[in-house]
Amino acid sequence: MSTTFTHAETSTTRPTLQGRFGMSASTHWLATAAAQAVLERGGNAFDAATAGAFVLHVVEPHLNGPGGDMTGVFVAAKTPDSPQILMGQGPAPAGASIEHYTGLGLSTVPGAGALAAAVPGAVDAWLVLLRDHGTWALGEVLEFAIDLAVHGAPVLERVSAAIRSVSELFTEHWPTSAALWMPEGRPPAPGSLMRNPEYAAVLRGLLAAGTEAEGRTAQIEAARAEWKTGLVAQKAAEFAATPHRHSDGGDHAGVITTEDFAAFDAGYETPATVEFRGHTIAKTAAWGQGPMLLQVLKILEAYADADLDPGTERGAHLILEALKLALADRDAHYGHEDLDLDHLLSEAYVAARRELIAETASIEFRPGELPGRSTVLPPLEEAEEVSGGAGVGAGVGEPTVSRPGEQTVKATGETRGDTCHIDVVDRWGNMISATPSGGWLQSSPTIPGLGFCLGTRLQMTWLDERSPSRLEPGRRPRTTLSPTLVLKDGQPIIALGTPGGDQQDQWQLPMLLRMLVGGHSPQQAIDAPTLHTTSSPGSFWPRTWEPGGAVVEDRLGEEVISGLERRGHRITRAGDWSLGRLSCVTRDPATGRLSAAANPRGAQGYAAGR
Numbered sequence: 001m002s003t004t005f006t007h008a009e010t011s012t013t014r015p016t017l018q019g020r021f022g023m024s025a026s027t028h029w030l031a032t033a034a035a036q037a038v039l040e041r042g043g044n045a046f047d048a049a050t051a052g053a054f055v056l057h058v059v060e061p062h063l064n065g066p067g068g069d070m071t072g073v074f075v076a077a078k079t080p081d082s083p084q085i086l087m088g089q090g091p092a093p094a095g096a097s098i099e100h101y102t103g104l105g106l107s108t109v110p111g112a113g114a115l116a117a118a119v120p121g122a123v124d125a126w127l128v129l130l131r132d133h134g135t136w137a138l139g140e141v142l143e144f145a146i147d148l149a150v151h152g153a154p155v156l157e158r159v160s161a162a163i164r165s166v167s168e169l170f171t172e173h174w175p176t177s178a179a180l181w182m183p184e185g186r187p188p189a190p191g192s193l194m195r196n197p198e199y200a201a202v203l204r205g206l207l208a209a210g211t212e213a214e215g216r217t218a219q220i221e222a223a224r225a226e227w228k229t230g231l232v233a234q235k236a237a238e239f240a241a242t243p244h245r246h247s248d249g250g251d252h253a254g255v256i257t258t259e260d261f262a263a264f265d266a267g268y269e270t271p272a273t274v275e276f277r278g279h280t281i282a283k284t285a286a287w288g289q290g291p292m293l294l295q296v297l298k299i300l301e302a303y304a305d306a307d308l309d310p311g312t313e314r315g316a317h318l319i320l321e322a323l324k325l326a327l328a329d330r331d332a333h334y335g336h337e338d339l340d341l342d343h344l345l346s347e348a349y350v351a352a353r354r355e356l357i358a359e360t361a362s363i364e365f366r367p368g369e370l371p372g373r374s375t376v377l378p379p380l381e382e383a384e385e386v387s388g389g390a391g392v393g394a395g396v397g398e399p400t401v402s403r404p405g406e407q408t409v410k411a412t413g414e415t416r417g418d419t420c421h422i423d424v425v426d427r428w429g430n431m432i433s434a435t436p437s438g439g440w441l442q443s444s445p446t447i448p449g450l451g452f453c454l455g456t457r458l459q460m461t462w463l464d465e466r467s468p469s470r471l472e473p474g475r476r477p478r479t480t481l482s483p484t485l486v487l488k489d490g491q492p493i494i495a496l497g498t499p500g501g502d503q504q505d506q507w508q509l510p511m512l513l514r515m516l517v518g519g520h521s522p523q524q525a526i527d528a529p530t531l532h533t534t535s536s537p538g539s540f541w542p543r544t545w546e547p548g549g550a551v552v553e554d555r556l557g558e559e560v561i562s563g564l565e566r567r568g569h570r571i572t573r574a575g576d577w578s579l580g581r582l583s584c585v586t587r588d589p590a591t592g593r594l595s596a597a598a599n600p601r602g603a604q605g606y607a608a609g610r
Contacts, residue, residue, distance in 0.1 A: 005518030006311030007528040007555075013600035016523040023596035023609030024048060025583035026422040027063070027499060030153060031055045032598070034144040035424050036608040038136070045430035046074070047136040050126045052422045053436050054145035054203070057452070058196060059153045061181075061441045062162035063420045063499065066199065067236070068438025068455040070122040071481035073271060073282055073495070076133055077429035080589075081490035083282040085269040086434065088125025089457070089481070090118045094473045095255030098463050101471065104252055109459045109471060111541025113246030113444050114254025116456035118477055120236075122436050123227055125266035131220040133430070138210065138220050142203050149200035149451075152193030156604065159194070163187040166442045173245035174445040177453070181441055198451030205231055232450060233261035239447045240454060247541055254444075256454065271485070272341050274298055277516050280487040286334040289539075290482045291341055293505035295326035297512075298350040299357075305517050310510035311528065311556065313563035319513075320533050320550050320569060321357045323506055325366060327536035329353075331378050332367030335469035335478040343370065361568035363535070363548035376466045378537045383544040419499040421483070425585040425594055433483035433495035433584075435504070459541045480539050484508055486516070489589075494522075496584035498599070502539050506532035507580035522597035526582045529555035534572075546570065553579050577601045585609075 017023060022039035026032045035052035039045070049072075057066050072086035101109060110116050130141060163170075164187040170178035180196070181188070188194055209226035210219030227233070240254030271282040272290060276297040283290025299322040300308055309315035333339060343349055353368055367375055419437030424430075438455030446453050460478055461471035469478045482504045483497035494515070498507050510530050514520035520528065534549035550569040552561055555576045565571050583598040583605055596607035 005309040005514055005520065008514070008518065008520050008524050012523045012527045014523060016521045017596045017607050017609045019594050019610040020427060020592050021594070021610045022048070022424070022426045023585045023594045023607065024052065024422070024424045025585055025596045025598045025605070025607035026052055026056070027420040027581050027583065027599070027605045028056060028059050029604070029606040030059045030148065031422055032606045032608050035422065037144070038141070039424070039426055043136050044134065044428060045424040045426040045432055046129050046133040047141055048426070049422055049424045049432045049434055050130045050134060051141045051144050052424070053122075053126050053434065054142055055148060056420045056422065056436055057199065058145050058148045060156075060159070060420050062159050063440055064122075064436045065439030065441065065443070065452040065455070066123050066202070067117070067120045067443070067452050068122050068436065068440070069118065069120065069457055069479065069481065070125050070434060070436040071284055071288055071479060071483060072125070072129070072432055072434035073284070073483050073485040074432035075430070075485065075492040080429060080492060081487070083271050083485050083487065083492065085271050085284050086125055086129055086266070087269050088121040088266045089287065089476050089479050090121035090264050091474050091476045092118055092458055092461070092471060093256040093260040095257065096458060096471055096473055098465060098471050100255065101463055104250070106248060106463065108463060108541060108543055109461055110246040110248045110252075111459045112442065112456055113244060113252060114240035114256065114454055115246060115252050116458045117240065117254055117256050117444065117454035118457040119256065119260050119264045120439065120455060121264060121266055122438070124224055124264065127220055127224050127227070128266045131217055137216055138223055139207050142207065146200050146203050149196040149203070152195040155188045155190055155192050155194045157190040158602070158604075160187050160190045162442060169245065176448050177441065177446040180446045180451060196451045198449055202232060202450055228261045228264065229258070233258045235449050236447050236454060237261070239445070244445050254454070274345055276301055278488065279516055281512070282485040282487065283482065286336065286339045286341060287476050288479045288482055289330055289334065289505060291334070291344065292326040292330045293482065293484065293509060294345055295329060295350070296322045296509055298345055299325065299354050302354060308513050308517050310513060310530065311560065313560045316531060316556065316560060316564055317361070317567055317569070318357065319509060320531070321362060323509070323533045324362055324535050325353045325356060327533070328365050328367040331537055332375050333370060333373070333468055335467070339468070340370065359567065361548050363568070365536070374466070376464065376468065378462060378467070379543065380537060381542075381544050383546050419481070419501070421497045421499055421581065421583055423495045423497065423583050423585040423596070425495065425587050427592070429492070429587065429589070431485070431492045431495045431585065431587060433485055433497045435481040435483045435497050435499070437481055437499070460539045480504055482508075484512070486512070491589035492587065493589065494584055494586045496582065498580050498582040500580065502536070503532045503579070507582060511582055522584050522586060522595055526580075526584070526597050526599055529553040530579045531556060532579065551579065553577065581605055583607065
């Protein structure tokens, strides 16, 4: 690289790992260890990622669960030039109509409780991937998660804090959650062992369903059938039908049924892609927020390399302004099954959007106009204008990080959530980036006999018939889950991603610019200070925005931050090490050399490999 951006110090918090055998990286060291153990025992990247994902259910239950969803992007070594999306986003149940929700007096889908539950898609997606691209038997893959669920995983400080933040809700309204997560009547202490024998029994039940099946594929199919039509579907639907507290302060029954479980099949889709500086970037289509990153890259492509440095005032300003434009398109247009991405990513459309970037910060919501479509704006409520809810809420999503001095639970009962991520590459060239999420322990009450709860992805839909992201039976909510795959000359070279809801692509953008343009190593790009905008309606309840808002890590530097403020950005300083939980793996097709890096923030994410 001829360009070297700022913040590319030779020393990092940890080295970029290098080797030739296999690499794993995730948001929790035990998931990384499980994935790497699979590689070391002869499994491929898909076996490893599946094993690590089920471990994440156990060790990061405040960030994801079996009742949630996932999105992955991967390449199989046998077809390296054909990336695919692993689609594990379930749709709205058949009973989830706008009329039903507004009939309950709701103006938005609650952020917690079974009314917000889409059909769980994560488990079926992982089983489909294992069936088609893995090599291990299901029992071998699940043994890591079962062992941790039976014998216990150490409680993270953040798990303890999450449970503590909703302890009143659990005690007063969700007794089944209190029984699982507060077995001694109080939140577990950090470092204590957290067991989940009911979830271990669920996983063993999936294995038992395939006992009589002949062959690996048939066993996995039997497990899928058991998940969708057996104990899990029956208990979840029965329990959700009992009225319980939601984040709006009301007690409502969910609408999900056993028929909804049975009707969903995870599968594969073709990714949306763009070319940027000689690289192909692969993302989900517009049922996810992935194309937003593609739009930003196309907007920024016309600028000189030096202008794209996130560590400079100009670079940070251009990034924030391009993000606002792409996010406005996301919130006004994404969700259409037939959205014309070719137009959104065309040179003419992108050029017109680029012309809107001025030298000062915009505080407007400015989506573009699409031919043949009316533009439906989402409600634009500023965060400070939203009053408290009527009752105790719960974990309403994966928005941004808490600000310095902000309480974990607001007056409304809202808590700050997140999600998790895993990347794996093996010596054969298989590569995957995946973001499991939803179904976190504060989503809705724990289902007795299952050891987990339903997710809340429907909170991303609007109760507006005109909206492309409207609530509609059988329709996928527009998810924020957004892993990334980068290819060069038709070969996969980088798999990366991060938790963070609306911030996922925003935090990936500076990392990509630093690696593809600025000469950073993977760990340097992860360690470097980052930023994001809050100048778009949040995807999570209560769906507010902060016009012109930007959140930055203090390490960006006083000169840069002050310059952004002079340009009109409404800056929130988030501390030195607070934004992003990025990880990645890489492969050099010419030499077979592999690398991996993971986020040091929170002392939780790790990479491993050799």
